[in-house]
Amino acid sequence: MLLPSHGSNSHYLYESLKIAKPSSIIDFSANINPLGPSSNLEERWLDSFHLVKDYPDPQAEGLLRLLAAKEKLTTDMILIGNGGAELITLIGRFLSGKKVLILQPSFSEYEQACISSGCEVSYHILKEGSWELELEPLLPLIEKVDALFLCTPNNPTGVSFKEEAVLQLLEECKSRQCLVIIDEAFHDFLDHDFTYARGSDPQHGTAIKYFPNLLILRSLTKMYAIPGLRLGFLIGDPDIVGQISRFRPHWSVNSLAIMAGELSLRDEKHIEATRNLIRQERTKLIGFFKKYDFSISDSQVNFYLLRDERNRDSLSLLKFLMEKGIVPRHTYNFPGLDGRWLRFAVKNSQDNERLMEVLEQWRNHPSFLSQEE
Numbered sequence: 001m002l003l004p005s006h007g008s009n010s011h012y013l014y015e016s017l018k019i020a021k022p023s024s025i026i027d028f029s030a031n032i033n034p035l036g037p038s039s040n041l042e043e044r045w046l047d048s049f050h051l052v053k054d055y056p057d058p059q060a061e062g063l064l065r066l067l068a069a070k071e072k073l074t075t076d077m078i079l080i081g082n083g084g085a086e087l088i089t090l091i092g093r094f095l096s097g098k099k100v101l102i103l104q105p106s107f108s109e110y111e112q113a114c115i116s117s118g119c120e121v122s123y124h125i126l127k128e129g130s131w132e133l134e135l136e137p138l139l140p141l142i143e144k145v146d147a148l149f150l151c152t153p154n155n156p157t158g159v160s161f162k163e164e165a166v167l168q169l170l171e172e173c174k175s176r177q178c179l180v181i182i183d184e185a186f187h188d189f190l191d192h193d194f195t196y197a198r199g200s201d202p203q204h205g206t207a208i209k210y211f212p213n214l215l216i217l218r219s220l221t222k223m224y225a226i227p228g229l230r231l232g233f234l235i236g237d238p239d240i241v242g243q244i245s246r247f248r249p250h251w252s253v254n255s256l257a258i259m260a261g262e263l264s265l266r267d268e269k270h271i272e273a274t275r276n277l278i279r280q281e282r283t284k285l286i287g288f289f290k291k292y293d294f295s296i297s298d299s300q301v302n303f304y305l306l307r308d309e310r311n312r313d314s315l316s317l318l319k320f321l322m323e324k325g326i327v328p329r330h331t332y333n334f335p336g337l338d339g340r341w342l343r344f345a346v347k348n349s350q351d352n353e354r355l356m357e358v359l360e361q362w363r364n365h366p367s368f369l370s371q372e373e
Helices: 010-017 039-044 046-053 061-071 083-094 109-116 136-142 163-175 238-245 255-265 268-291 315-323 349-363
Strands: 078-081 099-104 120-125 147-151 179-183 214-219 232-236 303-307 342-345
Touching: 010 315, 039 046, 039 255, 046 255, 061 078, 061 255, 078 083, 078 238, 083 109, 083 179, 083 214, 083 232, 083 238, 099 109, 099 136, 109 120, 120 136, 136 163, 147 163, 163 179, 232 238, 268 303, 268 349, 315 342, 315 349
Parallel strands: 099 120, 099 147, 147 179, 179 214
Antiparallel strands: 078 232, 214 232, 303 342
């Protein structure tokens, strides 16, 4: 079955499944902040139109300095890109011809970027249900590869791997000269903060300077709800960051995105309000799912996996939801999930109430018993 490989743009999914699109839909397939963009950006947006007349700063110096101060790093350790997708593509080019291991389930673009650059790609699939990071089965695999991709908080499960396990993995990879690329696109949604990305005391094993084999991907589009502008950044050893930056096209980040990034980063209250909302809504949803016997992933961020254990895969539930105007993200192109789960964003209270209402209808649907395995 050929389904779209990303969330959002729901008309493609309706067309693929040959379902008539309702006049009103709620898109749960894109993991964007339900509060929307920062009020700082909204207030300045109309006054920023003049920026389209000039070329952007190719180094995005103002935004670069803000990020360096926030992360307590030097500017030569940061590369700003046109969203995480561009940075992943640049990393793929940097790894051209190398052997790459991807911990699955995970974001599909790591594999696409690496294969297009002639890399040899292999998988390690985490145990379904807990999706914990276990080091022992990884050790023999690390010996055979040049680089490893790890997504935490993980997309699509929402699971945040234990910091101790990640640090142990970094140590093992460091001793084997294996580059580790950690995608932290949803890091800002966590209530607790991982410290290994910070420029703090390396004696505690928390400084990126202690791991020259580490690259960290971050996104500004998810927390600040600006996916249409595209903005992300890469953190790493200055030498590696410099090598990767040579693949980046000139002016890849536009002026409006740079402006949006600067304004958004100054709005710390936006992050706090978002975390509070996500925590509240996630707790409410978990209670509902337990009541109606749906399985969910142990998510700590703004999305989660859901499965109806009474069905072998999620296709019938997916179609039912879409007919009701609820659009989740399918998982057919996530190795290790293979369509058994659906991914949902945590949205505002009204949208989440509608989801629960429709899932209750699914449980009480007349044809439900005929769909059970």
